[in-house]
Amino acid sequence: MAATLRDVAEHAQVSVRTVSNVVSxxxxxxxxxxxxxLTAIEELDYRPNPVARTLRTGRTGVLALVVPEIxxxxxxxxxxxxxxxxxxxxxxxxxxxxGHDHERExxxxxxxxRTMLFDGVLFSPLVTRAELLEMQPSTTMPLVLLxxxxxxxxxxxxxxxxxxxxxxxxxxxxxxxxxxxxxxxxQPDESYATPQQRTTxxxxxxxxxxLAVEPxxxxxxxxxxxxxxxxxxxxxxALADPPDAIFCYSDLLAMGAIxxxxxxxxRVPEDVAVIGIDDIEEGRYSRPTLSTVSxxxxxxxxxxxxxxxxxxxxxxxxxxxxxxxxxxRARESTGxxx
Amino acid sequence: MAATLRDVAEHAQVSVRTVSNVVSxxxxxxxxxxxxxLTAIEELDYRPNPVARTLRTGRTGVLALVVPEIxxxxxxxxxxxxxxxxxxxxxxxxxxxxGHDHERExxxxxxxxRTMLFDGVLFSPLVTRAELLEMQPSTTMPLVLLxxxxxxxxxxxxxxxxxxxxxxxxxxxxxxxxxxxxxxxxQPDESYATPQQRTTxxxxxxxxxxLAVEPxxxxxxxxxxxxxxxxxxxxxxALADPPDAIFCYSDLLAMGAIxxxxxxxxRVPEDVAVIGIDDIEEGRYSRPTLSTVSxxxxxxxxxxxxxxxxxxxxxxxxxxxxxxxxxxRARESTGxxx
DNA sequence: TTGTAAGCGTTATCAG
DNA sequence: CTGATAACGCTTACAA
Numbered sequence: 001m002a003a004t005l006r007d008v009a010e011h012a013q014v015s016v017r018t019v020s021n022v023v024s025x026x027x028x029x030x031x032x033x034x035x036x037x038l039t040a041i042e043e044l045d046y047r048p049n050p051v052a053r054t055l056r057t058g059r060t061g062v063l064a065l066v067v068p069e070i071x072x073x074x075x076x077x078x079x080x081x082x083x084x085x086x087x088x089x090x091x092x093x094x095x096x097x098x099g100h101d102h103e104r105e106x107x108x109x110x111x112x113x114r115t116m117l118f119d120g121v122l123f124s125p126l127v128t129r130a131e132l133l134e135m136q137p138s139t140t141m142p143l144v145l146l147x148x149x150x151x152x153x154x155x156x157x158x159x160x161x162x163x164x165x166x167x168x169x170x171x172x173x174x175x176x177x178x179x180x181x182x183x184x185x186x187q188p189d190e191s192y193a194t195p196q197q198r199t200t201x202x203x204x205x206x207x208x209x210x211l212a213v214e215p216x217x218x219x220x221x222x223x224x225x226x227x228x229x230x231x232x233x234x235x236x237x238a239l240a241d242p243p244d245a246i247f248c249y250s251d252l253l254a255m256g257a258i259x260x261x262x263x264x265x266x267r268v269p270e271d272v273a274v275i276g277i278d279d280i281e282e283g284r285y286s287r288p289t290l291s292t293v294s295x296x297x298x299x300x301x302x303x304x305x306x307x308x309x310x311x312x313x314x315x316x317x318x319x320x321x322x323x324x325x326x327x328x329r330a331r332e333s334t335g336x337x338x
Numbered sequence: 339m340a341a342t343l344r345d346v347a348e349h350a351q352v353s354v355r356t357v358s359n360v361v362s363x364x365x366x367x368x369x370x371x372x373x374x375x376l377t378a379i380e381e382l383d384y385r386p387n388p389v390a391r392t393l394r395t396g397r398t399g400v401l402a403l404v405v406p407e408i409x410x411x412x413x414x415x416x417x418x419x420x421x422x423x424x425x426x427x428x429x430x431x432x433x434x435x436x437g438h439d440h441e442r443e444x445x446x447x448x449x450x451x452r453t454m455l456f457d458g459v460l461f462s463p464l465v466t467r468a469e470l471l472e473m474q475p476s477t478t479m480p481l482v483l484l485x486x487x488x489x490x491x492x493x494x495x496x497x498x499x500x501x502x503x504x505x506x507x508x509x510x511x512x513x514x515x516x517x518x519x520x521x522x523x524x525q526p527d528e529s530y531a532t533p534q535q536r537t538t539x540x541x542x543x544x545x546x547x548x549l550a551v552e553p554x555x556x557x558x559x560x561x562x563x564x565x566x567x568x569x570x571x572x573x574x575x576a577l578a579d580p581p582d583a584i585f586c587y588s589d590l591l592a593m594g595a596i597x598x599x600x601x602x603x604x605r606v607p608e609d610v611a612v613i614g615i616d617d618i619e620e621g622r623y624s625r626p627t628l629s630t631v632s633x634x635x636x637x638x639x640x641x642x643x644x645x646x647x648x649x650x651x652x653x654x655x656x657x658x659x660x661x662x663x664x665x666x667r668a669r670e671s672t673g674x675x676x
Numbered sequence: 677t678t679g680t681a682a683g684c685g686t687t688a689t690c691a692g
Numbered sequence: 693c694t695g696a697t698a699a700c701g702c703t704t705a706c707a708a
Contacts, residue, residue, distance in 0.1 A: 014679090017678060017679060017704080021677095021678085023702095033678080048702075051389060051455070051700090052684090052703090056702050057684090060389065070408070070417050076411070079408050080435065083408065083434075093433060097422070116388055116389050116685095255620070258625070259623045285568070286625070287624070343687095344685080352695085355695060358686070367694090368694090387685050390700090394687045396700080
């Protein structure tokens with residue numbers, strides 16, 4: 001059986017208090033005592049039981065990361081950075097997937113499921129604004145929203161300027177001389193924040209350029225996977241007057257779009273230019289390489305972990321919003337360099 | 339403050355024992371009692387504290403999944419399946435990344451770090467055989483090895499037949515008429531099991547076909563990322579007598595390889611055929627689509643979780659080895675159909 | 677500086 | 693079938 005604090009105390013002929021002190025690195029302990037305890041720990045191969053510690057202190061040292069699906073490259077890359085950043089703050093990370101399931105999302109969000117298991121939650125979901133508004137702000141669990149919601153002052157928030165990012169992407173297409181720019185990624189359900197913001201940016205960029213917004217060029221995508229981009233693009237190309245450029249609301253949609261263009265016997269970027277958003281590694285090796293709006297995932301991850309750590313330490317502090325920078329990366333899919 | 343079992347007991351005018359019984363769904367409780375308790379729970383919005391439960395029972399309901407890096411698509415896809423499979427068994431999943439760090443890997447492996455935090459560990463690392471052999475089998479933590487180690491009867495093991503998978507890939511290339519088949523992914527450090535097994539399969543397939551094994555065509559790759567495949571391929575193409583086909587030890591290496599071929603002014607598959615291993619989704623949309631050896635990740639995930647659940651329930655049972663099936667998928671990168 | 681003891685919220689043993 | 697009550701292993705007043 002594993003040795004306990006008590007065993008160590010007995011073995012070292014000291015009180016549990018003293019052992020606890022040296023283990024926690026805390027209070028003042030005389031060198032003699034410390035040495036005695038340390039050798040006892042060594043001899044018994046003692047390891048503190050984190051569960052007991054948690055029950056006592058209320059801290060688990062665990063963060064929950066909630067994402068739609070961990071195998072979406074953007075979220076995988078985000079998870080990687082977050083796990084590393086969390087480790088630097090002494091936290092481990094549990095990954096939960098909502099799988100686009102609203103019920104599951106609400107469950108995770110309202111905390112019905114995570115009592116006492118986590119010190120905080122990093123939430124990067126697809127929640128609708130309605131759901132977010134309905135939420136009980138009474139929730140005692142520190143929560144940081146990741147990505148792309150509207151900041152309403154109730155929750156910490158690490159985001160990008162979605163409207164601007166989308167507008168920048170479209171402006172890039174326009175600057176390359178394209179005139180019929182389609183968009184893929186609008187949600188059938190208008191209540192999601194992210195797609196709506198991106199649509200707003202898309203429409204704004206067109207208007208600024210004096211171009212009309214054609215409803216037929218704005219395509220929905222249920223999820224943000226390659227297959228959805230492929231399907232939507234195929235539909236776009238079948239139009240009587242097809243687009244000469246496509247702005248996809250995610251890089252993964254764009255990868256599907258590119259493949260669809262070639263399968264239709266056309267070329268990227270010559271016939272159709274394609275730009276995405278996220279800057280996943282895949283797009284730096286694909287043929288053509290993918291132009292995109294880069295999101296600085298490491299920054300988002302570091303900032304998110306720093307925020308949640310701060311909030312855990314100081315729960316009663318006003319919510320802050322951090323806006324991560326974004327940059328347009330011109331690559332081959334819009335006629336740029338590799 | 340959150341209500342406790344005691345609060346519920348008081349409120350319902352029963353003993354904590356009874357409350358615990360109805361909460362755990364256990365023993366026999368009279369309908370009257372059950373009803374009284376249930377309404378009290380409702381009224382107080384009581385939720386059991388999993389930490390306290392864990393301290394008492396020794397079960398955490400948490401599995402650790404240890405992978406090199408979660409953003410490697412194969413591991414991201416594996417993680418997705420494992421998290422879902424674990425949920426069906428009532429487990430949550432904590433993700434740890436070794437980041438190719440041997441020290442970290444050993445730490446996680448010997449359990450120095452995970453005392454009492456997990457009920458079991460799913461380990462899909464890059465450990466060397468030496469490390470594995472050195473391990474204390476005394477470890478009390480249920481452990482299932484994933485992927486590609488040698489089965490030595492001490493640990494449960496869900497694997498594929500690596501030698502055969504590699505041989506099948508190379509045979510596929512040979513059947514397409516290629517005669518100079520290179521391989522990318524051998525490890526500089528010969529002690530890793532996976533690369534070595536794949537190299538064995540590669541050499542065996544060549545010999546069976548009566549071809550010589552040329553050391554110059556066997557390239558190392560430190561990690562299994564796109565950049566490594568790109569670099570190795572560039573070197574191969576600079577050879578006086580370059581290969582007409584490349585077998586990559588991972589799909590990600592293959593994506594880098596394909597890009598390198600085109601950047602060298604050559605074509606896939608016309609000049610150089612490329613095949614990978616893993617069957618990640620990316621390869622089903624890339625240009626050309628990637629021929630690969632499919633690994634049936636959902637099967638591996640289900641089996642792994644089933645094994646660990648079984649071992650947690652019944653620790654003193656002989657270790658078993660499960661071999662997951664694999665299939666060659668011929669796509670465009672070796673001249674196959676889309 | 678160190679020792680004693682009271683919980684943290686459960687489950688499980690033992691009576692009744 | 694239900695009620696007290698003792699752990700589970702740790703942290704931390706409170707004393708000494």
